[in-house]
Amino acid sequence: MPNSRIYHLAPVSELQSGLTEVSYKPQRFALDGFVHCAETPVTTVAVANDYFASLKEPLAVLEIDPLRLTAPLKFEAPAPLPGGDAHLKMASLFPHIYGPIDVGAIQSAALLVRMNNHYVWPSAFHSLPNFMEQHGATG
Numbered sequence: 849m850p851n852s853r854i855y856h857l858a859p860v861s862e863l864q865s866g867l868t869e870v871s872y873k874p875q876r877f878a879l880d881g882f883v884h885c886a887e888t889p890v891t892t893v894a895v896a897n898d899y900f901a902s903l904k905e906p907l908a909v910l911e912i913d914p915l916r917l918t919a920p921l922k923f924e925a926p927a928p929l930p931g932g933d934a935h936l937k938m939a940s941l942f943p944h945i946y947g948p949i950d951v952g953a954i955q956s957a958a959l960l961v962r963m964n965n966h967y968v969w970p971s972a973f974h975s976l977p978n979f980m981e982q983h984g985a986t987g
Contacts, residue, residue: 852913852914853911853912853913853914853955854885854886854887854912854914854921854943855885855886855887855888855889855892855909855910855911855912856874856883856884856885856886856909856910856912856945856949857884857886857892857895857896857899857900857907857908857909857910857960858872858874858907858908858910859900859903859905859906859907859908860905860906860907860908860959860983861905862874862875863908863910863957863980864980864983867951867980868951869951870950870951871948871949871950871951872910872948872949872951872954873948873949877948881946882922882944882945882946882947883944883945883946883947883948883949884942884944885912885942885943885944885945886942886943887923887941887942887943889969891942892909892969893960893967893968893969896909896960896967897966897967900967901965906959906983907959907960907967908957908958908959908960908979908983909957909958909959909960909970910949910954910956910957910976911954911955911956911957911958911973912945912949912953912954912955913953913955914943914953916950916952916953917945917947917949917950917953918947918950919945919946919947919948919949919950920945920946920947921943921944921945921946922943922944922946923941923942923943923944924941924942924944925941925942926942951976954976955973956973956974956975956976956979957973957974957975957976957979957980958970958972958973958974958979959983
């Protein structure tokens, strides 16, 4: 049974460009046909360290309520992407959303914090409108 929340990572600029009033669709959706997510904070941080280690801009984490999604959610083997593999030791199945993320399903957002060249879980999350306002964007 899935946790009550799942998590999606996005560079802030990608979140800004893919967000509309009703949904968010990341750039990789066109390539993969689904939205990559993680099931726990620990796995989410491992994914961030594996795939976003060289990112030069802030990295957002979206907290998503799976019960509020209108697109299908499937727990599947990880999709092969270039990057590290530490997260693969923590989970064998990852949540994939087969459609845009409904804005109403995004419960909150935060920036992952970088410490000593590694991401750590944020101490506080904010509503999506407040998060976007803080980061100079409108949704």
